[in-house]
Every structure is written in C-alpha cells, then in structure tokens.
Amino acid sequence: MIRTRTLLAAAAAFLIWTSAQTAVPETRTALAPSDRHAKISRVVTVLFERHHYSKTAVDDALSGKMLDAYIDAMDGNRQYFLASDVAEFQRYRTRLDDSVKRGDLSAVFAMYDRYLQRTRERIGYARELLETEPDFTIEEDYRFDRTDLPWPETTAELDEVWRKRVKNDALSLVLTGKDWEETRKVLDERYDRVLKRIEQVNSDDVFEAFMNSYAHSLDPHSSYFSPRNADEYQIQMSLSYDGIGASLQLQEDYVTVLDVIPGGPAAVDGQLKPKDRIMAVSQGPDGEFVDVVGWRLDDVVQLIRGPGGTEVRLQILASGANPGSPMSILTLKRDKVKLEAQAAQKSTMEVERDGRTVKVGVIEIPSFYQDYSARAAGDESYTSTTRDVRRLVEELKAENIEALVIDLRNNGGGHLSEATGLTGLFIGDGPVVQVRDSTGRLEVLDESAPKPVWDGPMGVLVNRFSASASEIFAAAIQDYGRGVVIGQQTYGKGTVQNLYPLDRYAHGADPRFGQLTLTIGKYYRVTGGSTQHRGVEPDISLPSSVDTTVVGESARPTALPWDQIRATDFSPRGYLGGAIDYLSATHEQRTVLDPDLAYLREDVAEQERQREHKSVSLNIAAREKEREDLDARKLALENSRREARGLEPLATLEDMAEEDLPDVQLNEAAEVVVDLMSPEAEALARNAPPPGT
Numbered sequence: 001m002i003r004t005r006t007l008l009a010a011a012a013a014f015l016i017w018t019s020a021q022t023a024v025p026e027t028r029t030a031l032a033p034s035d036r037h038a039k040i041s042r043v044v045t046v047l048f049e050r051h052h053y054s055k056t057a058v059d060d061a062l063s064g065k066m067l068d069a070y071i072d073a074m075d076g077n078r079q080y081f082l083a084s085d086v087a088e089f090q091r092y093r094t095r096l097d098d099s100v101k102r103g104d105l106s107a108v109f110a111m112y113d114r115y116l117q118r119t120r121e122r123i124g125y126a127r128e129l130l131e132t133e134p135d136f137t138i139e140e141d142y143r144f145d146r147t148d149l150p151w152p153e154t155t156a157e158l159d160e161v162w163r164k165r166v167k168n169d170a171l172s173l174v175l176t177g178k179d180w181e182e183t184r185k186v187l188d189e190r191y192d193r194v195l196k197r198i199e200q201v202n203s204d205d206v207f208e209a210f211m212n213s214y215a216h217s218l219d220p221h222s223s224y225f226s227p228r229n230a231d232e233y234q235i236q237m238s239l240s241y242d243g244i245g246a247s248l249q250l251q252e253d254y255v256t257v258l259d260v261i262p263g264g265p266a267a268v269d270g271q272l273k274p275k276d277r278i279m280a281v282s283q284g285p286d287g288e289f290v291d292v293v294g295w296r297l298d299d300v301v302q303l304i305r306g307p308g309g310t311e312v313r314l315q316i317l318a319s320g321a322n323p324g325s326p327m328s329i330l331t332l333k334r335d336k337v338k339l340e341a342q343a344a345q346k347s348t349m350e351v352e353r354d355g356r357t358v359k360v361g362v363i364e365i366p367s368f369y370q371d372y373s374a375r376a377a378g379d380e381s382y383t384s385t386t387r388d389v390r391r392l393v394e395e396l397k398a399e400n401i402e403a404l405v406i407d408l409r410n411n412g413g414g415h416l417s418e419a420t421g422l423t424g425l426f427i428g429d430g431p432v433v434q435v436r437d438s439t440g441r442l443e444v445l446d447e448s449a450p451k452p453v454w455d456g457p458m459g460v461l462v463n464r465f466s467a468s469a470s471e472i473f474a475a476a477i478q479d480y481g482r483g484v485v486i487g488q489q490t491y492g493k494g495t496v497q498n499l500y501p502l503d504r505y506a507h508g509a510d511p512r513f514g515q516l517t518l519t520i521g522k523y524y525r526v527t528g529g530s531t532q533h534r535g536v537e538p539d540i541s542l543p544s545s546v547d548t549t550v551v552g553e554s555a556r557p558t559a560l561p562w563d564q565i566r567a568t569d570f571s572p573r574g575y576l577g578g579a580i581d582y583l584s585a586t587h588e589q590r591t592v593l594d595p596d597l598a599y600l601r602e603d604v605a606e607q608e609r610q611r612e613h614k615s616v617s618l619n620i621a622a623r624e625k626e627r628e629d630l631d632a633r634k635l636a637l638e639n640s641r642r643e644a645r646g647l648e649p650l651a652t653l654e655d656m657a658e659e660d661l662p663d664v665q666l667n668e669a670a671e672v673v674v675d676l677m678s679p680e681a682e683a684l685a686r687n688a689p690p691p692g693t
Contacts, residue, residue, distance in 0.1 A: 030203065031109055031116075037207045038103025040513050043505045044211065044224065045100045052218055053438045053495065053519045054560060062217055063097040065558070069213035070111065076147060079161055080118040083151040088114075100214060108210045109203075116198060123195045125159060126166050130188050133180045134167045136620035142168040144323055145614035167618050172324035175623060186291055194253060194294035208514075219519045220556040221497055227512035243305040244312065244332045246272060253294045254278075254317075259412070262366030263343075265332045272330060274465070275319035278304075279327060282313040289315055308335050320547070320607060322616050324623060343369070344385060346392040348399060349667070351674045358677070360670040361396035363389055364407040368414030368422070368469040385414070386421035393425065393453045403457040403673040406473075407666065409487065413468025416445070423476045424449030426458065426483070431568050433472045434524040435496060444568050458483035459673040461666060462538060464546040467491035471531040472523060478536065479527050481574035481685075484583060484676060485536060486669045488544040492553030494532030495560060496521030522560065526570045533562040539580045540587050540672055542665050543597075543604040547611055578684035579676065586675050590668065595644030600664040602637050 045058055056062060071089060075081045092099075092107045099107055142164040143149070152158040166187070173183040204226050211224035245264010248255050254277040266272040280289040281303045292300045304312055314330045317323075349360045365385060374382035396404065413419075420432040424447030435443045460474045460483055471490045477483045498520045502513035524530050533553050553559045591597045610630075617623050631653055638656060639649040650656055675681055 031112065031201070031206060032203060033105035033109055033207065034203060036511060036513070037105055037203070039505070040207075040502060041100045041103045041105060041211070043502060043513070044214075044516060047500060047516060047518060048215075048218060048222075051438060051498075051518055051520055052222065053521055054218065055438060056218055058097045058101065060094040060097060063095060064093045065217035066096045066100075066210075066214050067093050069217050069558075070108070070210055073209055073213050074112070074115045075118075075151075078146045078149055078151050079158070079165070080115060080122055081151050082118070082155070082158060083153045085114055085118065086151050096214075105207065105210070109206060112206045112209075116201075119198050120195065122158070122162055123191050125162055126191050127188055129163060129166045130170075130184045130191075133184075134170055134618075136167075136171055136174065136618065138619065139622075140164070140618050141615040142618050143615040144168065164618060168323055168616060171618060171620060171623060174620065175324055175627070176327075190253075190291060190294045197294065197296045200296060215516075216558055219495065219558050219560050220553070221493070221495055221517065222519050223517050224514065225516070226514045227503075243334055244272075244314075245335075246304075248278070248297060248301060248304075250297045251277075255292060255295065255297060255300045257319075260410075265335050267366070269330070269332055271328075272314075272316070272332075273319050277317040277319075278314050279317050280315035282315075284311050285313070285331070287313070289313070306334050310334050320545075320611055322610065322613060324616060326627065343383065344388045344392055346396055348396070348401060349405075349670045351670050353674050358403065358674050359399070359401050360673060361393075361399070361401035361404045362407060362666065362670070363392050363396075363404070365389065365411055365422075367411055368416075368418040370415045370418050384421070385418040386425065389422055390425055390453050397454070401456075403459075403670075403677060404454055405459045405461055405666070405669045405673055406483075407461045407669075408466045408470040408474065409461055409463045409665070410465040411467075411470040412465060412491075413470060413493070416469060416472070419469035419472040420445050420447045421449075423447055423473050425453045426455075426477060427480050427573055428452045430480070431526050431570050432476050434526070434528075434565065434568055435521055436524065436565065437496075437521045442565070457673050457676040459669050459676070460485045461669040462487040462490050462536065463544055463665075464488050464491060464548055464551050466536075467493045471536050474536045475525045475531055478539065479525055479572070480570070481572045481576050484540060484576060484580065484672060485538045486540045486672055487538050487542050487665060488546060489537055489541075489548060489552075490531075490535035491551075492531065492533045492535035492559070494523040494530045494535075494553075495519045496523065519560070524565050526568050528565045528567040530562050530564065533559055539576070540583055542668060543601045544665070545604050545607050547608075574685060576676075576685050579681040582678075582681050582684050583672055583675050587668070587672060590671060594668075595641045596662050596664045597668060598644075599637060599641040603634075606633060606637070 048056070049058055067089065071081070071086060089111055092111070095107065099105060144165075146161070152161060169187055169190075170180075170183050173186055174180070178186070208224060208226045215222040215224050243264070244266045245261040246266045247258040247261060249258045250256070257272060257274050257276045257278070259274055260267050260272055278300065279293055280291045281300065282289045283303075283306070290303065292303065304314070306312060311331060311333050314332070316328050316330050317325065318328065344363055344365045347362045347364075349362060351358045351360055368385050369383065370385065371379075371383040375384075393404070416433075423432045424430075427447070428449050428451050429447065431444045431446045433445050435445060437443075458477075460477050462470065462474055462485060466474065466487075467490060471492075471494065474485050474490065478485045496519065497517045500516040500518055502515055506513045522530060522532055535552065549555060591601065617626065635650060635653050638653075642649055
C-alpha cells in the first residue's frame with residue numbers, strides 16, 4: 001500500500017546536526033567515524049543509486065551538491081566560518097561521492113572539527129563582549145539574515161558581525177524591561193548553553209547531519225534517521241506521548257515549531273503556528289520561565305513534555321517576527337493526542353443572499369487518516385477519513401444544507417487510499433490519480449464508488465500547507481469540474497516515499513543502523529500534469545500570510561521538477577470555466593466592499609512588508625518607535641474593520657482577543673460556493689464547451 005508522507009515526515013523534526021540525543025558528552029577527540037557509519041554509508045549509497053526516483057548517479061556532480069548542503073547545514077547564516085575555511089573545504093568538492101561509496105568519512109568529520117573550533121571561538125568572543133554594556137544610542141543596524149552574503153574574510157570582520165549580534169540579543173531583552181545586569185546574566189547563560197550543547201554533539205550526530213545533507217542533495221523528502229531519531233520519528237507519528245502535540249526542530253539557536261499535530265492540545269488551542277519560536281518554558285501556572293534559546297532540542301522537548309493534565313507555559317516569538325519583537329505567552333494543558341480530535345469535523349454556516357439565508361455545510365479534514373491495523377484485523381468499523389466524511393455529509397444533508405465546503409487548510413496528507421476514497425464520494429466512479437515509479441511503470445488509481453454522496457455545489461478550501469494527499473483530492477475535484485478550489489497555491493509535494501528499515505543490513509554484533517525514507521515515485525493528475533513543485537492553483541485566490549517563497553516545494557532547491565505525462569481516460573462531471581470567471585468577478589467585488597476581506601488583505605500586506613526586512617536597528621529609540629508604529633498600524637487596521645462592522649473600537653491591541661477575529665478565508669469560501677448556486681454561474685457552467693474544445 002502506498003502511503004503519502006505528511007509535512008511532518010517530509011521535513012523530519014530531528015535531522016539537523018543538533019539532533020535530539022541524550023548521549024554522555026564526548027571530547028573532541030571522540031568525534032570520529034566508526035565502522036558502523038562506514039557500513040551505513042555504503043548501504044545507503046547503493047539504495048540511492050538503485051531505487052531513487054531520479055536515478056541520480058552518485059558522482060562528482062552530486063558530490064558538489066553534498067558539500068554545499070553540508071556546509072549550509074553547519075553555517076547557513078554565514079556567521080561561523082571564515083571565507084578561508086570554505087575555500088579549504090573545496091578540495092572535497094569532487095571527493096565526497098567516493099567517500100560515501102568507500103565508507104571513508106574522515107573528510108566529513110574534519111569539516112565538522114573546523115566548525116566546532118569556530119563555534120567555540122565565536123561563543124567565547126560573545127561572552128567577552130558581555131563584560132561591557134553596549135551603547136544603545138548609536139545609530140547602526142544588525143543584518144540578521146546573512147544567507148545571501150559572503151562569508152567574512154577576516155576574524156575582525158567576523159568579530160563585527162558578532163558584536164552586532166550580541167548587541168541585538170541584549171537590546172531584545174532590554175526592550176522587555178530587563179536592566180543590564182539581568183540582560184548580561186541571561187545572555188551569558190544562553191551562550192554557555194550553546195557551548196555546552198556543541199560539546200555534547202556525538203559522532204552519530206555528525207554522521208546523521210552529513211547523511212541528511214547527502215539525502216537532501218537528491219530531493220527534500222529523502223532522509224536518514226539515526227536509530228535514536230528513528231524511534232523519535234515513530235513517537236511523533238504515533239503521537240503516543242503526553243505533551244502539547246507539536247513537532248519541533250532547532251534552527252540556529254531557536255527551538256522552532258515545525259508542525260502542529262492535529263488533535264493535540266496545541267492544535268485544539270489554535271494559537272501555536274508553524275515556524276513560531278519557543279524562547280522560554282515555564283512549568284505550571286506560576287513557574288518561573290526558563291530561557292531555552294541555545295538549548296539542545298531534546299532538553300527543550302523534555303521540558304515541554306510531561307504528565308497529562310499538567311500545564312506548561314511557552315514564551316513565543318511569532319513566525320516571521322524580527323528579533324526583538326514583542327513575545328506572547330501561551331498556556332497549554334498536556335494531554336494525549338486524541339484520535340477523535342484528529343477526525344473530520346462538521347459545522348454549518350449561514351450566508352445571506354438575495355433576501356434569503358443559505359445554509360452551507362463545512363467539513364474540516366485535518367489529515368487523511370485510517371486505522372490500518374483495525375482494518376487489517378477485520379474490524380468492519382475501522383476509523384477512516386472516507387467513512388467519517390460520508391457520515392458527516394449524510395448528517396449535513398439531514399440539516400438541509402444547500403452547498404458544501406471541504407476545508408483542507410494545513411492538511412499535510414496521509415493515506416493515499418483515503419484521498420482516492422474521499423474523491424469517490426464526490427465524483428463517483430473514475431480514475432483519481434496516476435503514479436509513476438522509478439522504473440517508469442505507470443499505475444492509474446481508480447475509485448469505484450457507485451454514486452456520489454453529494455452532487456450539489458461544493459468548494460475545496462486550501463492553503464500553502466495543504467500537501468500530498470490533499471493536493472490529489474483538490475486536483476481531482478478541479479479536473480473533473482466537480483467543484484471550485486479556493487485559497488492559496490498548495491505545497492507542491494507530488495512525490496512518493498518508501499521507508500527502508502536499515503537494521504536488516506546490520507549483521508552480528510553491529511548496533512542498529514536506523515532507517516531511510518527514499519523518494520521512489522511521483523503523482524500525476526488525471527489530466528497528466530504533476531502536482532509536484534507547482535501544487536494546485538486555486539480557481540479563486542485568497543490572501544494568505546504564508547510566504548510561498550520560503551514555504552512549499554518550489555522553495556526547496558533540490559525539489560524534483562514539474563513535468564507532464566499523457567492524460568488518462570476520464571469523464572468530467574462538469575465544466576466550470578465560464579462560471580469561474582463569474583465567481584472571480586463577484587469575489588473581487590466583495591474584496592473591495594467586505595471589511596473582513598479588506599482587513600485580511602491589508603494584514604497580509606503588512607506581514608509581507610515586515611518580511612522584506614533583513615536587518616534591524618540597534619538604536620533603542622528607533623526600535624521602540626518601530627514597535628509603537630507597528631502596534632499603531634495593527635490597531636488602526638482592526639478598528640477600521642470593527643467600525644465597518646458596527647463594533648466598538650479597541651483602546652489597545654491587548655484588548656483584542658483571538659476569537660474576535662473572523663475566519664475570513666472560510667467565510668469567503670462559503671460566499672463563493674453560494675455564488676456557484678446563482679443562475680448566472682449555473683448558466684455559464686451549463687453553456688461552457690466541453691474540455692479540449
């Protein structure tokens with residue numbers, strides 16, 4: 001059975017060099033490749049060359065990509081290595097392919113040794129700087145995004161980068177009300193933790209980091225998991241622990257939210273978002289916050305996990321917020337992730353149109369799930385997305401809905417069979433998706449549903465985090481002319497992965513080898529176009545705060561390209577070409593007139609303006625004014641929306657509750673599907689030419 005990978009699995013929570021480990025700290029001399037690493041390297045290389053979809057040869061060209069990816073994994077923001085270090089590493093540019101084939105990883109560890117040396121130097125210098133309080137009245141900027149800059153040429157140049165970094169770290173704390181002595185103490189402890197963390201890196205960490213640089217040189221979704229992280233991956237996927245239900249990774253010195261797991265306490269609360277950064281953790285309602293910037297990932301995870309029913313508080317720096325921006329406090333109650341909370345949920349909305357109220361059904365699907373074990377055991381009542389949605393649609397029909405919205409926002413995928421089964425509920429019998437493997441063999445996956453469970457007006461709401469199985473469903477609904485796709489261009493993950501347990505290759509006294517996920521196939525729409533890289537383009541686009549330049553397959557340098565094969569035989573259920581133009585026009589009218597849509601559009605524009613900044617002022621007065629101006633703009637925008645809605649204005653942003661903000665995208669999706677019911681849209685769809693004419 002083919003199973004699509006979720007975004008959680010695709011990104012893999014513990015794949016960077018600071019992976020979650022609990023090993024006893026090693027000395028620098030202990031960092032060396034082992035015979036086990038050599039064996040794993042040779043096995044993985046054979047699997048790559050034999051089974052990867054692209055049939056990429058492990059040669060000099062790939063060697064160069066490995067080198068670049070490994071350097072980027074160690075110092076992507078270019079603030080540790082000198083230009084001379086990187087120049088020295090170039091002697092390995094055409095050698096790493098031979099190294100992985102032979103299992104000789106001495107070059108890999110030599111480069112990491114240099115990184116370890118530079119990190120120790122930088123942290124030592126940063127702590128020296130704390131002996132003197134910076135002058136926050138000087139007019140100067142700190143460039144926090146250095147990914148496009150060259151590596152510093154001299155130690156003096158690198159010192160200047162770090163002087164400004166430390167000053168920015170300090171200013172960020174001063175702006176929260178701390179005096180210099182408190183600030184100095186927090187930063188000294190933070191930098192000390194960074195140093196301790198790198199001293200705890202073991203040889204498996206280094207090996208795993210390089211193996212993932214190697215795997216990601218082929219494509220973003222092929223990954224290597226060490227034995228420890230293979231176990232952690234299974235925990236994440238099974239959700240069998242008490243915690244908050246979030247997958248975390250370490251980016252630079254920040255513990256960052258990779259994904260919010262459907263059904264967990266964080267997802268139910270709704271405030272924690274992907275790419276949010278956890279700055280501090282507190283136990284219980286009154287516990288003291290512990291600054292966790294610079295901590296090892298596993299140590300932070302242990303702070304956040306705990307007995308079910310207990311509270312944990314997180315200090316959050318929001319996704320996209322610049323260093324020094326205001327932080328929020330999030331209180332969550334730990335719990336088991338409830339399977340029923342992950343299941344599809346229904347609700348209804350009312351849309352006023354032409355003097356009457358139209359009831360619209362909404363089904364939110366957080367993932368494409370299936371209790372495979374129960375099904376294999378013969379349990380006829382096994383849980384599945386398709387079964388649940390069928391039941392929910394019947395219940396909504398009994399409530400006399402006239403239109404339906406399937407909400408797939410943030411749905412990262414799941415079981416392929418559920419994507420095809422769900423499609424069958426709305427198109428009936430017919431092909432859903434084509435799958436091509438690394439040998440070129442093509443399989444068309446059909447659904448044999450006798451008749452649709454819903455044949456009325458429908459829409460599919462998506463965003464950039466809708467991926468994999470979500471894209472298969474949305475593409476089929478669009479290609480069959482069965483409904484209108486609304487929202488944002490989807491993620492673009494149109495590849496198939498297979499899991500290879502590597503322990504089968506361990507012999508005798510060898511310890512465990514871990515596991516490999518390898519891209520072995522590609523998905524294609526019934527029309528022949530791939531969902532890979534391009535995703536699904538919505539028929540009606542809505543503003544979204546998700547930045548498509550950093551999120552999505554097209555943002556991944558080694559992503560497999562889009563391509564097209566021959567269409568398979570299928571019979572469209574409708575043709576919405578002319579109707580889409582009408583829906584777009586009515587949507588644009590609402591964009592101008594609807595205060596909630598205007599708010600969303602302006603809020604997204606403000607976030608885009610903030611993302612354009614790659615530096616921040618190190619002048620305290622300028623930073624305070626920037627913060628005040630930003631808060632003033634946000635308050636004015638919200639009060640403009642409230643005024644248009646006849647609501648009382650707010651005095652401050654602190655008065656605004658999360659529940660005060662409407663789900664603008666869902667509301668507009670309901671409006672669009674009601675537009676689809678109009679005589680004008682029906683006439684345009686009915687009179688439209690069939691596909692291909």
